[in-house]
Amino acid sequence: MATVTTRKVVKSFGNVEVIHGIELNVADGEFVVLVGPSGCGKSTLLRMIAGLVDVTSGDIEFDGRRVNDVAPRDRDIAMVFQNYALYPTKTVRQNLGFSLKIRREAQAEIERKVDAVADLLGLTKLLDRLPGQLSGGQRQRVAMGRAIVRQPQVFLFDEPLSNLDALLRGRMRSEIKAMHQRIGTTSIYVTHDQVEAMTLADQIVVMNGGRVEQIGSPLELYHHPVNTFVAGFIGAPQMNFFKGRILSQAGQRVADTAVGVLPFDIDVATDDGREISYGIRPEHLGFVAEGGFEARVKLVEPMGAESLVLAEARGEEVQVLIRDESVPLPLPGEIVRLAPQRGKACTFDAVSGCNLVAA
Known part of the structure; x- marks a missing residue:
C-alpha cells in the first residue's frame, strides 16, 4: 500500500489548461473518490496518477517518491475501467491469472492467488466460463479480480459501474466497499455519481472546471459545503436555493x-442587507400549519420509503422530500405551508457563492 500525493499538478493540451494546480493527499489505505460533472478533469487527473497521461x-508522488517519469507498468498500480477489457x-x-503469467510467476503461485481472489469475489463457480457467458456484474467482478490478484500498491477505478443497471450498481458498490x-x-x-461518492468514500474530492472545490468526508460535504456548487452537487434531490437578503425584524435576524x-438561525457576523442565497435541502423542509411560506403542489412522486413533492412558491420551484410515512401526501394543486428545520439551512454569499459560515 502507498500514499499518493499530487503537488500543484497542471495539465495542458496545447494552449488549453484543463487541470489547474491540483494538490491532493491520499493516505495509506484510504478510499478517495474524485467526483464532479462531465468535463471537470477527474478522469484526466486519475490517468496522470496512473501514468497514462503526461503531467x-x-x-506526482507515491510514498514520497516522484513518479512523473516512471512508466505505468512500474508504478505498481492496477486500474479498473468503465469497459471490462x-x-x-x-x-x-x-483472465485472472494473465498478468501473473506475464510476470512469470510459478504456476502453483498463480493458481493459489487466482483461487483466493475468486473466493473473495464469489467467482469460484465461474472460473471455467468465458466472458461472453457472464452477466455484466460478473464481468465487472472479473475485471476487479484481475486487478486485485496483482496485489498492487494502489487501485485506480475509472467509472467502473457506469455500464451497469441501477440495481446492479447498488450491489457492486457494496461489493467494492466490502x-x-x-x-x-x-x-x-472516479465517478460523476454523487451517490456512489457518498456511499464509497473515506474522503471525497469535489472537482469543477479542473479545480478542487472541496475535500472532506461525505458528511462534511453534506452538512458543511463550502459553496453553492458543492451544496448543489452533493445530495439528492438537489438543495433548494432562494435569493434573498439578511434583515433584522423585531429584534431577530431573518432571511x-x-x-x-x-x-436566520446561523451564527455568522454579517451586516443587514447583505445579498444571499438561502439553501435548504428537500429533506429539511416540512409541512406546517402556520408560519413558513405558502406553496402550490405541482407534482407528487411516491418512491416507496420516501416521496418527493414538487411545488411552486412565488414563481420559485421548491422540492420537498418526505421520509415519514405517517405524513399524508398532498394532492397536485393543493396549497401547503412549508418551513425549514431549525439549524439546517445554509447561507451563501449571493456574488461569490461561498458559505458564510465557512467564509
Missing part, C-alpha cells in the same frame, strides 16, 4: 427570500 507541470477467448481463470474493508489497499475512484421571510 505538464507539478509532481477482458480477453474474450480466455476463461475467467485465465472488498476495500477486507484488503485495505489505497484506492482512488427575506424569494419565497418569503425565513428564520
Whole structure:
C-alpha cells in the first residue's frame, strides 16, 4: 500500500489548461473518490496518477517518491475501467491469472492467488466460463479480480459501474466497499455519481472546471459545503436555493427570500442587507400549519420509503422530500405551508457563492 500525493499538478493540451494546480493527499489505505460533472478533469487527473497521461507541470508522488517519469507498468498500480477489457477467448481463470503469467510467476503461485481472489469475489463457480457467458456484474467482478490478484500498491477505478443497471450498481458498490474493508489497499475512484461518492468514500474530492472545490468526508460535504456548487452537487434531490437578503425584524435576524421571510438561525457576523442565497435541502423542509411560506403542489412522486413533492412558491420551484410515512401526501394543486428545520439551512454569499459560515 502507498500514499499518493499530487503537488500543484497542471495539465495542458496545447494552449488549453484543463487541470489547474491540483494538490491532493491520499493516505495509506484510504478510499478517495474524485467526483464532479462531465468535463471537470477527474478522469484526466486519475490517468496522470496512473501514468497514462503526461503531467505538464507539478509532481506526482507515491510514498514520497516522484513518479512523473516512471512508466505505468512500474508504478505498481492496477486500474479498473468503465469497459471490462477482458480477453474474450480466455476463461475467467485465465483472465485472472494473465498478468501473473506475464510476470512469470510459478504456476502453483498463480493458481493459489487466482483461487483466493475468486473466493473473495464469489467467482469460484465461474472460473471455467468465458466472458461472453457472464452477466455484466460478473464481468465487472472479473475485471476487479484481475486487478486485485496483482496485489498492487494502489487501485485506480475509472467509472467502473457506469455500464451497469441501477440495481446492479447498488450491489457492486457494496461489493467494492466490502472488498476495500477486507484488503485495505489505497484506492482512488472516479465517478460523476454523487451517490456512489457518498456511499464509497473515506474522503471525497469535489472537482469543477479542473479545480478542487472541496475535500472532506461525505458528511462534511453534506452538512458543511463550502459553496453553492458543492451544496448543489452533493445530495439528492438537489438543495433548494432562494435569493434573498439578511434583515433584522423585531429584534431577530431573518432571511427575506424569494419565497418569503425565513428564520436566520446561523451564527455568522454579517451586516443587514447583505445579498444571499438561502439553501435548504428537500429533506429539511416540512409541512406546517402556520408560519413558513405558502406553496402550490405541482407534482407528487411516491418512491416507496420516501416521496418527493414538487411545488411552486412565488414563481420559485421548491422540492420537498418526505421520509415519514405517517405524513399524508398532498394532492397536485393543493396549497401547503412549508418551513425549514431549525439549524439546517445554509447561507451563501449571493456574488461569490461561498458559505458564510465557512467564509
